[in-house]
Amino acid sequence: MDHKNITILKIGGSVITDKSANDGAAKMDEIKRIATEITGFEGKLIIVHGAGSFGHPQVKRFGLTGKFDHMGSIITHMSVRKLNTIVVENLNSAGVNALPVHPMGCVISEDTRIKDMFLGPIKEMLDNGFVPVLHGDMVMDTMYGSSVLSGDQIVPYLAIKMKADRIGIGSAEEGVLDDKGKVITSISTGNFNKLKEYLGESANTDVTGGMLGKVLELLKLSEQSNSTSYIFNASNAGNIRDFLKGKNIGTAISGT
Numbered sequence: 001m002d003h004k005n006i007t008i009l010k011i012g013g014s015v016i017t018d019k020s021a022n023d024g025a026a027k028m029d030e031i032k033r034i035a036t037e038i039t040g041f042e043g044k045l046i047i048v049h050g051a052g053s054f055g056h057p058q059v060k061r062f063g064l065t066g067k068f069d070h071m072g073s074i075i076t077h078m079s080v081r082k083l084n085t086i087v088v089e090n091l092n093s094a095g096v097n098a099l100p101v102h103p104m105g106c107v108i109s110e111d112t113r114i115k116d117m118f119l120g121p122i123k124e125m126l127d128n129g130f131v132p133v134l135h136g137d138m139v140m141d142t143m144y145g146s147s148v149l150s151g152d153q154i155v156p157y158l159a160i161k162m163k164a165d166r167i168g169i170g171s172a173e174e175g176v177l178d179d180k181g182k183v184i185t186s187i188s189t190g191n192f193n194k195l196k197e198y199l200g201e202s203a204n205t206d207v208t209g210g211m212l213g214k215v216l217e218l219l220k221l222s223e224q225s226n227s228t229s230y231i232f233n234a235s236n237a238g239n240i241r242d243f244l245k246g247k248n249i250g251t252a253i254s255g256t
Ligand SMILES: Nc1ncnc2c1ncn2[C@@H]1O[C@H](COP(=O)(O)OP(=O)(O)OP(=O)(O)O)[C@@H](O)[C@H]1O
Pocket: 011, 012, 013, 014, 015, 049, 050, 051, 052, 053, 151, 170, 171, 172, 173, 175, 176, 177, 178, 198, 199, 200, 201, 202, 203, 204, 206, 209, 210, 211, 212
């Protein structure tokens, strides 16, 4: 196996936006704080951020899960794109050489799953010291015309294609929680069936399955590769920095 030392970090829409809002509300202080936590990281890094209130309410409003709509697709894409611009600008202000990569322009899905993604620009960016910043988006879909692509699906896709070494998913909970609100330290195919009753959708509007959707994507990833990914709280100051330093926090998702 070749080691390129690539890290993939997802920053949840629940962290960088007010997810209870019904139209794009960015949490500027959180975006700035996170940008400073990423500053100084020296490895190859791909960032994927969620859509929060810049995507989920729009998808719901236009009924875009299962139904095609030109205007809805455009409005949703332009909205998440706005959030991406804010994130990229703040990363640059903090000294991170971030560049936007919009899935709408480089992904084709088939029945809501990524069928093809043009990875060339991402590889070149990494080789030249840039940090590509992708996001949940509307993408073209061979079955539906267009469909919702969750950041939670982008992360495992890139992890496999780019042979990532470290995968972290920052959300607004300490990790995956059990019925008593305690962090489940590890989830694997072995204990998932026992634990899945604790996993639910988001407390806010989320069209891609909330925490359950996230865990299912990461379990699928661990079945296809032997990587472990971590779901942790990116709302806690210092956690993203610690994760990037190699500390394992939150819930570990692995194959066995
Ligand atoms: N067992 C669980 N442990 C933790 N959170 C859970 C659990 N079950 C359901 N949830 C919900 O899932 C939410 C996290 O998923 P959600 O998709 O809203 O966040 P996100 O991925 O950060 O946002 P986005 O999809 O916009 O990027 C939590 O805020 C919580 O409301």
